[in-house]
Amino acid sequence: MNRPKIDIGISFSGAAGSQFGRNIFTTMIPYKSIESFLKVFPEVQRNVNKARVKAIAEYVLNGVNEKNYCFLSAVTTTCRGEVEYNDQSKTVTIDINSILSINDGQHRVEGIKLALKNLRNQVKKEKSTEEKLILSKKLEHLENMCIPVVIFESMDEQHEQQLFHDLNNLAKTPTKSISLKFDNTDPYTAMAKELAKENDYLIKYGVETEKTQLRDNNPNLMLLSTLRNTISFMVSGSDKDKNNALTLENYDDQKNTINEVFDELFKALPSDANDRKKYIIGTAVTLQGIGKYIHSLMNDDDIVDWKSYVSGLQNINWKHDNKMWNGYGGNYDAEKRKFVFGGTGGGINGVRNALNENNRPIHPHLVS
Template sequence: MSQQSIEIGISFSGAAGNQFGKNIFTTMMPYKSIDRFLVVFPEVQRNVNKARVKDIAEYVLSGVNEKNYCFLSAVTATCRGEVAYDDNSKMVTIDINSVLSINDGQHRIEGIKLALKNLRKKVKNETSKEEKLVLKENLERLENMCIPIVIFESMNEQYEQQLFHDLNNLAKTPTKSISLKFDNTDPYTAMAKELAKENGYLVEYGVEAEKTQLRENNPNLMLLSTLRNTISFMISGSENDKNNTLTFDNYDDMKNTVDSVLNEIFKALPSDCNDRKKYIIGTAVTLQGIGKYVYTLLNNDEIVNWKEYIAGLKNINWKHDNKMWNGYGGSYDLEKGKFIFGGTGGGINGVRNALIENNRPTTTVKI
C-alpha cells in the first residue's frame, strides 16, 4: 500500500495491518476533522438514540475540564473510497472524496459533534470578553482532542452489515456494579466506593462490587449500585441528581454528612440487618427508601434534630411478616415466606411513606 496512489488526500499518523484477509488501518482523528469524513449510512446502522447522544455530548464537554478523566473508545468504520498507508512516513491517507462509513461508534461521533456545536454556539453568543476568551481556549482544546479510528478497506454493504452485527453481538455489557466500580466521573459513585471502604458499618456488613444481585447465601448487605443510589436519594431525593446537588466542590462536606447519617442508621437497625431471610432491610428498595426518608428529614425545616428520627428506626419492625408493610408498595408472599415489593419506584416511595407515617422520634416533633 502506497500513499502515491492517492493524488489529493488528508493524512493522519497511524498504522496498517490485516485481519481475516481485509486491510485495516488505525489512526487518531482530531475532533475537528470528524465532520469531514465520518458518516452514518442507515442501511448499515441502527437509528440514533438522541438521549444517548446528549449524554455523550455532556460527557465530552465535561472532559474539557482538565480535572476530569474522560475517555472514548475507538470507532470502527469502513472506507467508501480510497485509503492508503505509507510505511516510511507511518501516515494513513484518506482520499479527499472518500467517506468513512461508521459501523460501530455512531453515538460517540454524534455526541462529539453535538458537544462541538454547543461550545461553538456559546463562544458566538458570549458577550463578556474574559469569558469568551476562556470559551475559545476550551473550544480549541476540544477541537484538537482525538478519537481512535479503526478503518477497514473497501467493504461492500453486506460485509458492513456483518461487521456491525459482529461488533455488537460479541460485545458484552458489564454489570452495573462493575461499571460503577471503575467509574471515576460520577461523584455519587466515587462517594459510594470510598465509604464502602471507610465506613465501619459498611465494611462490617459488606458491599458487593461485582455481582448484579444478592442471593440468599451472599453475606454482603447491598450492591455497590444500591449504595450509590441510596446516597443519591439522601442528598438529592432522587436516583438521578438532575440539579447537581452534589458536586466535586462540595464533595468533602457532603461525604462527611452521609458518613454521619449512615452511622446513625446502622446504630438504629438490627445488628443482624444483613439477614435477608429475616428482614426486608437487605433489599435494594428498602435501603433506597430509607435514603429517600433521610432526604425528607434533612429538608424539613420543622425538624431540627434529625438524629432523633433516625434513632426511632430501632422501633420499626423490619421483619418480612410485619403486616405494617402491606400497602406500602408490595405484599407478603406466603409461598416465598417474605415481603415482595411490586416495583422499584413504588417500593422506594412506599418505604419512605411507611417511615414518615409510622416512625417516631425520641421526642414528639411533627414531620
C-alpha cells in the same frame, strides 16, 4: 504496503496491519475533522438513538468543563474510497473524496458533533468578552481532541453489514455494578466506592461490586449500585440529582455527613440486618427508601436533631411479615414468605412514607 499514490488527501499519524486477509489502518482523527470523513450509511447501521447521543454529548462537555477523566473508545469504519499508509512517515492518508463508513461508534461520533455544535453556539451567543474568550479556549481544546479510528479497506455492503453484526454480537455489556466499579466520573459512585472501603459498618455488612442481584445466600447487604443510589437519595432526595446538590466544592463535607449518617443508621438497625430472609432491609427499594427518608429529616426545618429520628428506627419492625408495611408500596407474599414491592419508585416512596408516619425520635437523655 504498495498502494497507488493519492493526489490530494489528508494525513494522520497511524499504523497499518492486516486481519483475516483485510488491510487495516489505525489513526487518531481530531474532533474538528470527523464531519469531513466519518459518515453513517443506513444500510449498514441501525437508527440513531437521540437520547444516547445527547448523553454522550453531555459526557464530552462535562469532561471539558470539569476536567474529568473522559474516554471514548475507537470507532470502527470501512473506507469507501482510497486510503494508503506510508511506512517511512508512519502516516495514514485518506483521499479527500473518500468517506469512512461508520460500522461501530455512530453514537460516539454524533455525540461529539453535538457537543461541538452546542459549544460553538455558546461562543456565538455569549455577550461577555471575558466569558467568550474562556468558551473559545474550551472550544479550541475540544476541537483538537482526537478519537481513535480503525479503518478497514475496501469492503462491499454485505461485508460491512457482517462487520456491524459481529462487532455488536461479540460485545458484552458489563453489569451495572461492574460499570460503577470502574466509573470515576460520577461523584456519587466515587463516594460509594470510598465509603464501602472506609465505613466500618459498610465493611462489616458488605457491598457487592460484581453481581447484578443479591440472592439470599449472598452475605453482602447491598449492591454498589444500591449504595450509590442510597447516597444520592440522602443528599439530593433523588437518584438523579438534577439540581447538583453534590459538587466538587462540597464533596468532602457531604461525604463526612453521609459517613456519620451510616454510622447512626446501622447502630439503629438490627445487628443481622443483612439477613434477607428475615428482614426487608436487604432489598434495594428499602435501602433507597431509607435514604429518601433521611433526606427529608435533614431538610425539615422543624427537625433540629435528625439523629434522634434515625435512632428511633431501632423500634421499627423490619421483618417481612410485619403487617405495618402492607399498603406502603407492596404486600406480604405468604407463598414466598416475603414482603414484595410492586415497583421501585412506588416502593421507595412507600418506605419513606411508612417511616414518616410510624417512626418516633429517641432523645439521648431518654436512652438508658
